[in-house]
Amino acid sequence: MHQDSMAVINHVDNLLKGVPIPPRPFILTELMREKQNPNVNFRRIAEIISKDVAISGSIIKTINSPFWVIRVQVGSIFQAIKLLGMQNITNMVAGLSLKNSFKIHNSKFMDFIWKISLEVALISARLAKQYTNLPPDEFYSLGLFTDCGVPLLVQKFDNYSEIFLQAHTTRKARIPLKIIENQHFNISHCRVGHYIAKRWQLPEHICRAILYHHDCRNRFSEFLGKPNKITTLLAVLKISEHISLNFNNIADYYEWNDFYKDILKYLNIDREVFEEIELNCFELLERYYDADD
Numbered sequence: 527m528h529q530d531s532m533a534v535i536n537h538v539d540n541l542l543k544g545v546p547i548p549p550r551p552f553i554l555t556e557l558m559r560e561k562q563n564p565n566v567n568f569r570r571i572a573e574i575i576s577k578d579v580a581i582s583g584s585i586i587k588t589i590n591s592p593f594w595v596i597r598v599q600v601g602s603i604f605q606a607i608k609l610l611g612m613q614n615i616t617n618m619v620a621g622l623s624l625k626n627s628f629k630i631h632n633s634k635f636m637d638f639i640w641k642i643s644l645e646v647a648l649i650s651a652r653l654a655k656q657y658t659n660l661p662p663d664e665f666y667s668l669g670l671f672t673d674c675g676v677p678l679l680v681q682k683f684d685n686y687s688e689i690f691l692q693a694h695t696t697r698k699a700r701i702p703l704k705i706i707e708n709q710h711f712n713i714s715h716c717r718v719g720h721y722i723a724k725r726w727q728l729p730e731h732i733c734r735a736i737l738y739h740h741d742c743r744n745r746f747s748e749f750l751g752k753p754n755k756i757t758t759l760l761a762v763l764k765i766s767e768h769i770s771l772n773f774n775n776i777a778d779y780y781e782w783n784d785f786y787k788d789i790l791k792y793l794n795i796d797r798e799v800f801e802e803i804e805l806n807c808f809e810l811l812e813r814y815y816d817a818d819d
C-alpha cells in the first residue's frame with residue numbers, strides 16, 4: 527500500500543481508538559468470495575442474500591419503488607439479481623448493511639442522518655437513470671454511504687452532532703464543513719467514511735466520491751464537457767442532498783448556493799427543469815412514506 531495511504535489509515539486508527547469500527551458484514555464477505563468462484567451462479571448469490579430477510583426485503587422494496595423506474599415488479603431476490611447483475615446487487619447489499627453495523631440506539635441525530643441518507647440514495651438512483659449513463663445502484667450505495675463516517679465520530683466526540691449541525695446550516699462564515707470538523711476534531715466525516723468504505727472494499731470510485739463529497743466546489747466547472755465518473759456521482763449526490771434537505775424543511779444549506787449552477791450545467795439540466803425534478807421527487811418521497819403507513 528502507498529505510504530501516504532498508510533499514514534492516513536494510521537491517523538484514522540489512532541484518532542478513533544476506543545470506538546468499535548464495524549467490520550465488513552459477513553454477507554458481503556460471502557458474496558465477494560462467491561463472485562471469485564468460476565462456477566458462480568445467480569441461484570447461489572440469491573441464496574446468500576435471502577438469508578438476510580431484512581436486506582432482501584429492502585432490496586425488493588427499493589427496486590419496486592417509483593424511484594427505480596422499472597417496467598415489471600420484482601418479486602424475488604433471484605429476479606432482482608437477474609435485473610441488476612451481481613456487482614450492482616453487491617453494492618446494494620453493502621449500502622443496506624450499513625445502518626445495522628453501527629450500534630447506536632436512541633439518537634435523534636443519527637435517525638436524522640439515516641433518514642436523509644436513505645432519501646438521498648433513492649433520489650440519486652432516480653436521477654441517475656434520467657441524467658447519466660451510469661448504473662443507478664452505484665448512486666444508491668453512495669447515497670447510503672456518504673455520511674457513514676458520522677456515526678463513528680458521534681461515538682467518539684460528545685459535541686460532534688452539535689458542531690455538525692451548526693456547520694451544515696451556518697451561512698455566516700461560509701467555512702466548509704470539512705474545515706470546521708478538522709479544526710474541532712482533527713478529522714472529517716469524509717475521511718472516516720472513506721476509511722470505512724475502503725475497509726468494506728467498495729469500488730474505488732465510490733470510496734473517492736465519499737472522500738471528496740464536501741470538497742468538490744470547483745470540480746463541476748473543471749469537468750464541464752468532459753464527463754468524469756466521480757464528478758457525475760458527486761453532481762447527482764449534491765442535487766439529491768439538496769432536494770432531501772428541502773423536503774425536510776432544512777433549506778439553509780451552505781454548499782448549494784456556491785455550486786448549483788455548475789452542477790446543473792455539468793448534468794445539462796435547465797433551471798426550470800430542475801424545479802420540476804424537485805417537485806416530482808417531493809411527490810415520490812411522499813408516496814414512498816405513504817406506502818409504509
Ligand SMILES: [Fe+2]
Pocket residue numbers: 672673715739740
Ligand atoms: Fe457529508
